[in-house]
Each structure stands twice: as C-alpha cells, then as structure tokens.
Amino acid sequence: MAMVVEPISQDTPLVALEKVPQHVAIVMDGNGRWAQERGLSRQAGHRAGTENIRRVIETFAAYEVSVLTLFAFSTENWARPKREVNALIRLIGHFIDRELKALHQNGVRLCHLGSLDPLAPDLRRRVEEAVELTKENSRITVNVAFNYGGRKEILDAVRRIIEDGVSPESIDEPLFSSYLTTQGLPDPDLVIRTAGEVRLSNFLLWQSAYAEYYATDVYWPDFDGEEIAQALLAYSQRQRRFGGVVEEKTGQNHHPGRGSAP
Numbered sequence: 001m002a003m004v005v006e007p008i009s010q011d012t013p014l015v016a017l018e019k020v021p022q023h024v025a026i027v028m029d030g031n032g033r034w035a036q037e038r039g040l041s042r043q044a045g046h047r048a049g050t051e052n053i054r055r056v057i058e059t060f061a062a063y064e065v066s067v068l069t070l071f072a073f074s075t076e077n078w079a080r081p082k083r084e085v086n087a088l089i090r091l092i093g094h095f096i097d098r099e100l101k102a103l104h105q106n107g108v109r110l111c112h113l114g115s116l117d118p119l120a121p122d123l124r125r126r127v128e129e130a131v132e133l134t135k136e137n138s139r140i141t142v143n144v145a146f147n148y149g150g151r152k153e154i155l156d157a158v159r160r161i162i163e164d165g166v167s168p169e170s171i172d173e174p175l176f177s178s179y180l181t182t183q184g185l186p187d188p189d190l191v192i193r194t195a196g197e198v199r200l201s202n203f204l205l206w207q208s209a210y211a212e213y214y215a216t217d218v219y220w221p222d223f224d225g226e227e228i229a230q231a232l233l234a235y236s237q238r239q240r241r242f243g244g245v246v247e248e249k250t251g252q253n254h255h256p257g258r259g260s261a262p
C-alpha cells in the first residue's frame, strides 16, 4: 500500500511512497564547503548545519520514520583544528539550549551514541539530562552520534562480551547486536550522505550491513524537505534482497535466514 504524505511545509512536497524506512542514518557532510562558498568560516557552516537539524527531524517524523541517527562528530574528527573541534562541541550545548524544549514537546526521544567522556562535566550532564527528559517520547527516536566510531563500538562490544564470560557457541548476531550502543533499535534501512562523498566513514559499520545507500551532492545545511522526499522516493523504489534473490513472478524476496524482506 502506497503511503502519501501531506506536505507539512512549503518545502515538503506531496510524495507517494511504496515503503518508508524505519531507521534512517545520515552522514551530515558539507558544512565547510557550504560556508566556503559564501565566504564564511567553517564554524559558521557548522552553525547553519545545526540549525537544519530540527527541520530534518520534523520532516522525517512526518514521514513516520521511527529512528533517525545523525553523525555529528566521529572519533576521527579530533584531528581537526582545535578551534573547529571546540566550536563543534559548543554547538552540542547550543543545540540542547535552543531545541530541547520543542523537541520534547514534539515527542522526540533523544539518545546519544559514542563516548561523552572527553566532554566537560557540565556539558556531559546537559546531554544526559536531555536523554533522561525525553526517554519516554515515542514519536521518533533521534540518535546523535557524537565522538562515535563504528570500529570502536565493535571493539567495545567484544571486550564486554569477554568480560561477561559469554561462551563462544552462544555468540550469534542478535547477541552481538545487543552489545552495541544501538541495542534494541532496528538496523538502518537507509544511509544518506550529503555533499557528494560516497564513503561510510566508520559509521554504524555492523548495523548498516544491509542498508540501502543514498548520496546527494547537496551540502548538509541545504538538505531540505525536497531532498528528503527524493531520498525516500529512491529508497521506496529499491528492491532489497538481503543477499537473496527476487522471484520475477511475485516480486517476493527470499533470504535463507530472514524469509521475505520488507
């Protein structure tokens, strides 16, 4: 059954979708180039990128996407100039100050993926309070991946499995997934990357094994409702096979382990 979403704002077009992803994960790239093209500082680009986040969350929520994961800062981003790193860290605080109330009122559950350890205690506390305040919300879950790296997440899971004394024969995919920070959430169905790059950059490595990938040339601050509709339309037209085959007559998708795919 096709889903038709009414326009929720001027820049969110009416679009008929055969299927909507449950979990969308986004590598928000191109803040620097967006700023450079306007003769602005990279920090100004990150500010514009942050301002775009609320509209993106609202639009995905309107399409009934239930989980949105945003890659805000990778474990590799510490290598950037100190000034830029500090500006990105400050933006987390500003984002909470400016957006938390509205996000909470709009039913957004905020979660954090990664390690908060390097943050100042005050900022860490504000992030933890935002997570606590919104934990019962159920309209959409928004994971902010900050100081996150997929390989580190996998290594941390391995360490904890060993610490817990789990026997080798009881290690299977559901058990391993339960040791990841995304524990309990569905895997991403769609991974989007803005600004023309076609890399995964250590993002949700385990979880994205069967995700559909979508890249757009648009810079993150310009990633608007029209762009979201295009990404969802492209996803809606993909045939997911999970390593299986699609039978021509029925269009049914078979996978040895999963049965019919969505």
Ligand code: FPP
Residues within 6 Å of the ligand: 028, 029, 030, 031, 032, 033, 034, 042, 046, 049, 050, 053, 070, 071, 072, 073, 077, 088, 091, 092, 095, 144, 195, 220
């Ligand atoms: C990539 O653009 C973007 C980032 C490394 C940071 C993304 C962060 C935000 C949008 C703001 C912080 C997020 C929250 C949740 C408050 P780039 O700088 O690599 O761009 P470039 O490739 O054009 O240089």
